[in-house]
Each structure stands twice: as structure tokens, then as C-alpha cells.
Amino acid sequence: MTVSSIVDKLIRGLIGKNKANPVSTIPLRFFQVFEDHGIAISQIPRLLPEIQFNDLKSEDSLLQVLNYEILEQTAKLFGIRRLWLEGVDDQIYELHSCYKHPAIFFTEFDDFCHRKDNDLYLPVRAFTTCKSLDYTDSVYQPIALVLVDQIAVLDDKEIFRYCVLNDAWDWGYAPTRIQVKAMIHLISIAVDESIPLHVIAPDQIEDLYASTVFPGSLIKGCYMTDPALDDYTTTGYYNSKETDEFPEVLKYIEEHGLRDLITKEQWKRTQPFQDSENSCAQSVKSQKPRKPGKRERNNQELWEPIREAARVMWAQEGEKLTISEAVRRIKKLEHLKASKLQNNTIHKHIADLAPNHKSGRRPKNSPKLSS
Numbered sequence: 001m002t003v004s005s006i007v008d009k010l011i012r013g014l015i016g017k018n019k020a021n022p023v024s025t026i027p028l029r030f031f032q033v034f035e036d037h038g039i040a041i042s043q044i045p046r047l048l049p050e051i052q053f054n055d056l057k058s059e060d061s062l063l064q065v066l067n068y069e070i071l072e073q074t075a076k077l078f079g080i081r082r083l084w085l086e087g088v089d090d091q092i093y094e095l096h097s098c099y100k101h102p103a104i105f106f107t108e109f110d111d112f113c114h115r116k117d118n119d120l121y122l123p124v125r126a127f128t129t130c131k132s133l134d135y136t137d138s139v140y141q142p143i144a145l146v147l148v149d150q151i152a153v154l155d156d157k158e159i160f161r162y163c164v165l166n167d168a169w170d171w172g173y174a175p176t177r178i179q180v181k182a183m184i185h186l187i188s189i190a191v192d193e194s195i196p197l198h199v200i201a202p203d204q205i206e207d208l209y210a211s212t213v214f215p216g217s218l219i220k221g222c223y224m225t226d227p228a229l230d231d232y233t234t235t236g237y238y239n240s241k242e243t244d245e246f247p248e249v250l251k252y253i254e255e256h257g258l259r260d261l262i263t264k265e266q267w268k269r270t271q272p273f274q275d276s277e278n279s280c281a282q283s284v285k286s287q288k289p290r291k292p293g294k295r296e297r298n299n300q301e302l303w304e305p306i307r308e309a310a311r312v313m314w315a316q317e318g319e320k321l322t323i324s325e326a327v328r329r330i331k332k333l334e335h336l337k338a339s340k341l342q343n344n345t346i347h348k349h350i351a352d353l354a355p356n357h358k359s360g361r362r363p364k365n366s367p368k369l370s371s
Helices: 003-018 022-035 041-047 059-065 068-078 102-112 174-191 202-210 215-219 243-255 264-269 294-320 323-331 343-353
Strands: 124-128 142-154 157-164 197-199
Touching: 022 041, 022 059, 022 068, 041 142, 102 142, 102 174, 124 174, 124 202, 124 215, 142 174, 142 202, 157 215, 174 243, 174 264, 202 215, 294 323, 294 343, 323 343
Parallel strands: 124 197
Antiparallel strands: 124 142, 142 157
16 A cells, blocks of 8 residues: 555545534534523423433433434424534524515514513514614614514523524615615514614624524623614604604505504414424413503603693693693703604694693594593
8 A cells, every 4th residue: 555545544534533423413402402592401301391301411311312303393492494403504594585575574474473462572683783773874784683482481581482584684775774674663563562683793693694593692691772673663752763764664665565464453363372292382471461562661751741741731821821832841841852852743742631622532652641
């Protein structure tokens, strides 16, 4: 045997030794998927009764009991690819895209997300690398959207699965920005909650686009922007942003027929996630009082103070105080958030309190307050 043949054989042997065996990867990834979803290894039997504590003592003991059915059940539970669990490749989630086809987004949302009656539930999360979005800035401002669904409650801890949208949205590029604004505007109205905007590193958002990272691991401890993403998609609120683009957002919604694809009534009828094949459907959820939605909180923080101020004014001065004068005085009350809004917006929210008000109608978004 020549020297070169011996060297070639040695190199092939070293390559073979260093090459990872996909089978040895399976228990590692099995443990990882639970830990990255906030589930301790000792809690795995609570979601998969087929797994016993003795099976979790080591990777080797776990490998003895893992089979196709358990891997398939785990993949279904967390919405991930079985091929990733099997160590075949590094793509955790199936790829999803809806650019130029916004109706697909709402179909994915309807299929994946399930309403929760007793929990503050945020079914859409957004990720970016920027602490402040600015549609006038041409710099690359990536956005990644992720759907979130609650699959279990362990003690008082909520467990979620995720669906990543792999569209590489760029806030500085109008076609993608307007579509994102339109979709988020309708979603935020339907679920009546904020859409958090999480700031992560550039390499992390690229991993999200490629579906090679668990979104939950990125949420923990990351910076959340204020305003939230939905504040860029609404108007009339004290922290609304980029409101001059709102007519274009509404135009996009109408042109693509999106308004009826998700409504508050449809969201209320959506049923909680249930799967009789796994024990997470049987977990007993602690009953928590319903927390107010964003618009309800907005009423409490924004409109109630100015309505109370107007009520006091009219109680003291009666009909001689005009609505316009009441608005002018409220504008001077700088400690009230609503004082920074336009006159006609404030007028709309206090007009029904005027002694000579005739319509008997309560303005939209104004809370009912006892006299």
C-alpha cells in the first residue's frame, strides 16, 4: 500500500469518526425542544405520559424508548418538523410565506391560533433589530412575524408553540411595510391586545427567517419597544405613530378584501387548542380574571381622565360652557395624555357630556362612566 493510500484511508477514517450520527442527535434535540419552551426535563412525562422518569436519566436511556410515534407526537405538540427532531437537518419549522398574498396570513392565523378566555394572550409577536422604527429612514429595518398558540399550562406557567412567517419584511420598503401594517391593524382590532415588538440581534433575526431557532428562546430577556408594533398601524391614540400613512393602509385593506378575514366576532368564536392524543389537552388551567385589552386600557388611561375633567367643568358652569371652550381648557391640562391630541378628537370624546347634547349617542371608543 502506497503512502498516499495510507494517508487517504486515515483521512477517511478521521472524517467518519468526526461526522455526527443523526441517531445520536435525536435525544439531544428531544431534550432541547422541551427546555427551549420553558419545560424542565422532569416535567416531560406530564405532557408525554409514554415517557417515564427512568427514561430521562441519560441520552442513552431516552434513546431506548424514543420511536416514530413519540417523535411525531412531539413534533405535532410544538408545531415543529419531525425531520429536525430526527437530526436530518437544521430547519426546525416548516416554511411559511405570505408576501403579496395577505389572505394567507389570516388563513395561517385562523388555523394556528386559538383564543384563551382567561389569560392575557398575545397571538402575534414581532421581532426587529431596531429600537425605533422609522418609515422615512432608508436603512434596513427587518421585521419578523411569529404566530403564538398556548398548548398547555404547567402549574401557573403557560407553554406556547410557534409558527414563524419566513417573509423578510423590511420596514424601510413601502410594499412590505404597508402589508404588515394592514395585517397588524386588523389583528390588533380583533384580539384587542398589543402586538409586542422584540428587539434581537441581526444574526438572530436571520435565524428566524431560516426557521433554525425557537422564537421563545429569543423572547426571554430581550428588549421590547414602546410603542408596540400596532401603534404604527392605528390612529387617534396618544402614542400612534406614522399616522399620515394610515389612509394608505386602509386602502390596502379594501383593495385586498381583508376586512372580513378576521373580526372580533370571529376571534371570540375561536375555540381553545385541544388534542386528545396528548396530555397537554388534559392539563387543568387555573382560572385567572380577564385582563383588560389594549383599547380598554386606552380608554381607562386616555379618555376617562379627560371625560372626568369635562364633567367637572360642566357641573360647575352648566350650559354656558361650550364644548369648544371645554376642549380648549383640556388642551391646557398637560398632565393628561389626551391633551396632546387634536381638538376634534377631544371634542368627539366629550361632546356627549355637554348639558345641551342632543344625540343621545356615546362616541365610539368612549367608556361608559357613571354620572
